Amino acid sequence: MSADRDLDARAGEFVLGLADEAEMARMEQDMDRDPAFARAVNDWRERLSGFDRLAEPLEPSAELWERIRTSVAAKPVQQVIRPGAARPSLWQSLSFWRGSAFAGALACLVLALGLGATLQGTARTPVVVAILEADDSTPGAIVEAFADGSVLLRPLQPVDVPDDKTLQVWTLWDRAVGPVPLGTLGSLERTRLERGGQPVPQDQQLYEITLEPKGGSPTGRPTGPILYKGLASSPL
DSSP: OHHHHHHHHHHHHHHHTOSOHHHHHHHHHHHHHOHHHHHHHHHHHHHHHHHHHHOOOOOOOHHHHHHHHHHHHTSOOOOOOOTTOSSOOTTTOHHHHTTSHHHHHHHHHHHHHHOHHHHTTSSOOOSEEEEEEOTTOOEEEEEEEOTTSOEEEEESSOOOOOTTEEEEEEEESOTTTOOEEEEEESSSOOEEEOOOSOOOOOTTOEEEEEEEETTSOSSSSOOSOEEEEEEEEOOO
16 A cells, blocks of 8 residues: 555656656656556546636746745655545545645645736735545635635536535634534535634635535534535645
8 A cells, every 4th residue: 555655646746746857757757667657647637637627828927936946845745644544545635735745736736727816916815725625535626715704615526406405615723613604505616705703714724515405504513415625725
């Protein structure tokens, strides 16, 4: 299993462009001669393909690329395996992304692809960004959380919502407080949710989307199945 995780990590580095020039060249060769590595690379490309659908044509500034380079270089890679997982992968292990170079790279990727208006100074920058995943590790949505408590939800996957059900977005920053509802949705679509009276979003804050009865949870707590969930990290 360790070899599988190492292969997955190497494939992730290749797709995100984190390896040095010599290692990237070796990986290119491995794509042709190692079917397992080629499959891992294709899996990573498929997982990240949703970000392409969010992208708007925009030429990032030289200053942005310098910030990305500095942010990634400053974050050491740590591998933390989720307890009890039979065969964890890097994408499945949210704890792996905490404090890792992948976390910095992915957060920067989200900003570069999805926040074009911010680059032009016409929008606010989120305090944290979270990638929400299904149980099978499929990325379903991106959450951008702002200092005023508002949240911008960007869908990556369609969700079939029955007529008698509602999607509800939640966040958890303190287990003593419990999950707090951010808003309800009839369908998973790009939406800004406004809710004041919350602390400033923080690193490792949990966000999730559940399927609730029509109109939202009757208890003020999640009652339905969790469709997507993820931990937030600072974009830069």
